[in-house]
Amino acid sequence: MNGSSDLQKRREEIVINYFRMVDAGNPAVIDIFTDDAQMFYPKFGFAVGKSQIGAFAQGLGRGIASLEHEIxxxxxxxxxxxxxxxxxxxxxxxxxxxxxxxxxSFGLFCNVFEFEGELIKRTHIYVDPDFANTHAEGVAWGKSVQDSIASM
Structure with a gap:
């Protein structure tokens, strides 16, 4: 394996560890980000820097009692x-x-991580943030489309 492949493998391991730390509610997750890291989350927007990312995580944690990624x-x-x-x-x-x-709600997500060395410089999280399915009016059109598809 060459140096580039070793670094790529290490970055993948860091990302998997990120998900384990998030699931455990481990505040040390912030240590795997650069000081000027950027995070995007739907309905929240952007957090820049470790303090804003930490504040985002605390805010999200106030609404979620438990979280598990199917690694x-x-x-x-x-x-x-x-x-x-x-x-x-x-x-x-x-x-x-x-x-x-x-x-x-189906629990599917996609995260895009950008690295600087072995630290996360940017992560954009693409997920439906309506975990409790309380925004029914926002997806009401989906039910009528599903019903029409089912009748085909």
Whole structure:
């Protein structure tokens, strides 16, 4: 294995460790980011720097009692400074709602990580943030489309 392949493999390991730390609620996860890292999350927007990313994580944690990423089922792709992970997650909100519900929430996500050396410089998280399926009006059109497809 050459140096580039070794670094790519190490970055993939760092990303898997990121998910384990997130699931455990381990605040040390912030240590695998650069000081000026950027994070994007739907309905939240951007957090820049470790303090903003930490504040985002604390805010998200106030609504989620437990979270588990199904790491064994991940699809991990890497190229250059990027590692992309597609997978599924499940958990429970602090209001006691288990997710996903399999009706309009499916627990699927995709994260794009950009690295600087062995630290995460940027991560964009693509997931439906409506874990408890409380935004029914936002997806009401989906039900009517599903019904029409089912009748075909």
């Amino acid at each position: 064994d089922g991940f699809t991990v792709l890497s190229s250059g400074n990027y590692v992309i992970v597609e997978g599924a997650e499940n958990g429970r909100t602090t209001s006691g709602v288990d997710f996903p519900d399999g009706v309009s």
